[in-house]
Amino acid sequence: MPFITSFNAADFLSTAISLLVAFGLGALIGLERQYRQRTAGLRTNVLVAIGACQFVDMAMHLAGPDGAVRVIAYVVSGIGFLGAGVIMKEGANVRGLNTAATLWCSAAVGACAGADLVAQAVLLTAFVLAGNTMLRPLVQRLERMPRHAEFGEASYEVVLMVKAELAAELQDRLAKLLDAAKYPASNIEAEERGESLAELTATLVATSVRPEDLNAAVAQLRQLPGVTSAGWSTRIAD
Incomplete structure (x- = not known):
């Protein structure tokens, strides 16, 4: 064998x-x-x-x-x-x-x-x-430990509350304003909030930003006709 x-x-x-x-x-x-x-x-x-x-x-x-x-x-x-x-x-x-x-x-x-x-x-x-x-x-x-955006990659979102009938127009203006501010959006989502309002959420391409730049951009967005509120948020990547 x-x-x-x-x-x-x-x-x-x-x-x-x-x-x-x-x-x-x-x-x-x-x-x-x-x-x-x-x-x-x-x-x-x-x-x-x-x-x-x-x-x-x-x-x-x-x-x-x-x-x-x-x-x-x-x-x-x-x-x-x-x-x-x-x-x-x-x-x-x-x-x-x-x-x-x-x-x-x-x-x-x-x-x-x-x-x-x-x-x-x-x-x-x-x-x-x-x-x-x-x-x-x-x-x-x-x-x-507290996390700070400048020490790592993060995702940034700019959120607008707008009048529903102006959502499409404001979506285009949001994209152009962010491009002009050197923070282009990878995508912008629109979601209805009741009968008269819509929420626009723009996710930025950038993974690191200067807060003062975004604050300035958001201040401009608040001045647009049809915008009821505007702000931005960040989430540190895991």
Whole structure:
């Protein structure tokens, strides 16, 4: 039988050790994810780690280091499809990016174990755990800090309340005035507000503005016939 002739006890022991290392380290990463009640928890991270480990280990035994390098390249790209499955978009928010990145790192841990780089696998696991635990208080502190538009990208909106019968005309004038102020709008939406009023919302292309410039533009808009109120708002991007 091919199995009997090809079986090598030393190779088998090496594979077993690699899988045990990948299992243990993947479990450490997965425990933290399970404790945080993330989509990809203990079992998922373990399976990713031992799967990557076995693919790389098999390539090492069949084709040597060159074969392992080729398989690692496929593991790196292939794990992206699995990571995409845990990323969810809820309105303007995107969830699961950290979980997907953790899965990617679990695959790297498994690949290191499969390539017999056990020390590197242990070191990488320590860094993954540090990133998911030690950095959490820092992230929470940053999220609680006041945000200022000048320090990051933001989306800006100019909002007008206008007489409904003049909405179309004022929409064109709003676009021209914003262009003249060097803050063109990517789109302008009109929505009815009762029988006599309409709301015009212009989303600006710019992700950074000078407040005094927008204040001046809004002051001009307030003077237009048919405009009952005008203002602008900002939302810092996540």
